[in-house]
Amino acid sequence: MKINKLNSIILLGLIAIISILVAQLLWTKEAFTLEQKKLSQKTHIALLEVAKKLYEGTNHELPAQNPVRKIANDYYIVNIDNEFEPDILEFYLKTEFKKMNITTDFEYAMYNCQSDEMIYGNYISLSDKGRAKQSVHFPKHKNLVYYFAIRFPNETSYLFSSMRFWFILSIAIILILLIYVYSIFTLLQQKKYSELQRDFINNMTHEFKTPLSSILIASKYLSEQNPIKEDKKLHTYTNIIINQSHKLNNHIEKILNIAKSDYAPLELKKETVFIVPVIEETIENIQLKYPEASIKIESISDEFQIETDVFHFSNLVYNLLDNAIKYCNEKPEITIGITTENSTLKLTFIDNGIGISRKNISFIFDKFYRAQNEKSNEVNGFGLGLYYVKEICNLHNWKIKVENNLTNGITITLSIPYKK
Template sequence: MKLNKLNSIIILGIIAIVGILVAQLLWTKEAFTIEEKKFSQKTHIALLEVAKKLYQGTNHDLPTENPIKKISNDYYVVNIDNDFEPEILEFYLKSEFKKMNLTTDFEYAMYNCQSDEMVYGNYISLSDKSKGKQSIYFPKHKNLVYYFAIRFPNETTYLFSSLRFWFVLSMVLILILLIYVYSIFTLLQQKKYSELQRDFINNMTHEFKTPLSSILIASNYLIKQEPIKKDKKLYTYAEIIINQSNKLNQHIEKILTIAKSDYSPLELNTENIAIVPIIENAIENIKLKYPEITTTIKTDSSDYTIIADSFHFNNLVYNLLDNAAKYCDTKPEIVIRLSKENQVLKLEFIDNGIGISNKNLSFIFDKFYRIPSEKSNEVNGFGLGLYYVKKICNLHHWKINATNNPEKGITLTILIPNK
C-alpha cells in the first residue's frame, strides 16, 4: 500500500513538472512568434517613413499602394519609383531604425538600371560586434526600377536575445526536472537498500542468534558436569567456548542495535541522572573484561546531574572505556575528567593508547570505520562503538570531538549544555 502511494506521488510529480515544462516551451514559442511580428511591424513602419522622406522635395507623390514587400523573414524590398542617393538612404535608414529601437545589424543594396542588377550598398553594424563589408546575395526583383532592399542577417539571434528570460526560465525548469528525476532514482535506490538491510537483520537474527543460544545452553550444561570439572584441560576448553560465545553474542547485539536504530530512530527516555554513579558503574563492568585497567575520576563535584537516557548514557561511557582499553599496547590507564565551563559540562576521557594519526582522526565516528594499523588487526570489532557514541550524543544534542594527546593516546571530549 505504501509503495503504491509512493509510486503515485512520484508519477504525479513527474507529470506536473513535465506539464509545466511543456507549457513553458509553448509559451516561449508563442512569445517568439509575437516578437517576430513586432519586429516585422516596426520594420514596416521604419521603411515606410524612409520612403516618405525620399519622396520629399521631388515632383512625385508617394504611391497609394504599399511600397514595402516582405520577401522573407529577414529580407524586405521598398519601391521608391524615384532616383535617390545611397548616402541619403543610409542616413534615413539609421535614423528611422533608431527611432523604432531596431538595434540589430542590417545591410542594404540598390537596383542599378544601367547594369540591371542589385548593387551592394553597405553593412551597418549597430552592435559593434561584426563590422566590415559582408558578401550576402541580394536577389533582383521583377517589375521594379527604383527600389532598394534591406536584409537583417542577425534577426533570429536578435529575437532570441530579446527572449533571454524565457529561455533561462525554461532551462531552470529542465534542470529542476532532472534534479527531481535523479532524487527519485536515489530515493528508490535507498529504499531498496533499506529493505535489503531489514531483510538481512531479520535473517541474521534467526541464523546467528538461534545456533548461538544452543551453543551457550549446551556449553553451560557441559561445564557443570563432574568429568569436565575434574579434567582441567576440558574445563578450560569449555570456558573458552562460553567466553567466546558471549563475546560473539555481544557483537551481534551491537550490530542489531545499530542497524535497528538506522531503520527506526532510537527513542530516548530522558530523566535527571547523576553522572558520577553511572561512570563508576561502567568502570566496574569494564574491569570484569579488563582486570588490569586503571581508571581515575577527576571532578570538582560529585553532584553533577544531566538530562539524559540513563541506559544509553551508561552504554556510551562503557563503549568509550572499552575502546580506550582495546587500543592500548601497555597497561590501560584512563582519566575521566568532569568540569564546568560557561554553562557547559565538559566530560573528557583521556587514555594512554596507541593514538590516531591526524588524517584519520576525523573518520573515527564513521560507521564500520576501523583505523588501519597492526593493533586494529589484532583486536576484534566492527567499527561500531564510536559510531554508536556519536549517535547517542547527536540524539541528546551534545557535541563530541577527539584530539591527540601531546605525549600518548587521545582525548574524547563530550560537551553537555547545562539545562
C-alpha cells in the same frame, strides 16, 4: 520518512520543476514573437522614412496608401511610384536602419520596368561578421512599377542573439531539472541499497542467534560434567568456547540494535539521575572484563545530575571505556573528568592509548568504520561502538568532540546541558 511520503515529495518537486520549465519555454516563445514584432515595426518605420526621403525634391507626393508591404517575416517591398537612384536608395537604407538600431544584414533589389525584372542591388553587412557570396532571387510583383524589395537573410539568428538571456535561463532550468532527476534517482538507489543492507544484516544476525544459543547451552552443560571439571585442559577449552560465544552474542546484539535504530529511531526513557553512581557501576562492570585497567573519576562533586536514559548512557560510557582499553599498548589508565562550564556539564574520557591519526579523526563515528592502525588486527569488532555513542549523543542533543593528547592517547569530551 515513510516511502509514500517520500514518493509524494519527489513527485511534487518533479511536477513543480517541469511546470517551471514549461512556463519558461512558453515565455521564451512569447518573447521570440515579441522580438519578431518589434523588428517588424522598426523595419516598417525605417522603410517608410526611406520612401518619404525618396519623394523629397520631386513633384510627386507620397501616396495616401501605405507604400510598405510585408510579404514574409524577412521580406518587404516598398512601392515608390517614382524613379529613384540605387546609390541614393542604399544610402537612405543604411541611414534609417542605423537610426532604428537595426543591426542585422540585409540585401535589396529594384524593379526595372524596361527589362521587366528585379535587378539585384547589394548585400549590406551591418554586423561584425562578413558574408558569403550568394545568389538570391527576388520575385516580381504585379501592378507595381517603381518599387524595391528588402530581405533580411539572417533575421532568425539575429532574433535569437537578442534573446540570449532567455535561452541561458531556459538551459539553466533544464540543467536544474536534470540534476534533480539524477539526485532523486541516486537517492532511491541509495535507499534501496540501505534497505537491502539492513535486511541482510537482520537476517544474518537472526540466523546466527539460533545456533549460537544452542552452542551456549551445550557448552554450559558440558562444563558442568565431572570429566570436564577434572581435566584442566578440557575445562579451559570449554570456558574459551563459552566466553567467545558470549562475545559473539554481544556483537550480534549490537548489530541488531544498530539495524533497528536505522529503521525506527531509538526511544529514550529519560529520567534525572546522579551521574557519578551510574559511571561507577559501569566501571565495575567493565573491570570484570578488564581487571588490569586503571579507571578513576575526578569530579568536584558527587551531586551532579543529568536527564538521560540510564540504559543507553551506561552503554555509551561502557563503549568509550571499552575502546580506550582495547586500543592501548601498555597498562590502560583512563581518567573520567566531570566539570561544569557556564550551563554545560563537561564529561571527559582521557586515556593513554595509541591515539588516532589526524586524517582519521573525522571518520571514527561513521558506521562500520575502523581506522587502520597497529591494533586493527588484534581488536575484534564491527566499527559500531562509536557510531552508537554518536547516535545516543544526537538523541540527547549532546555534543561530542575527540582530540589527540599531547603525549599519547585521546580525549573524548561530552558537552551536556546542565541546570544547577
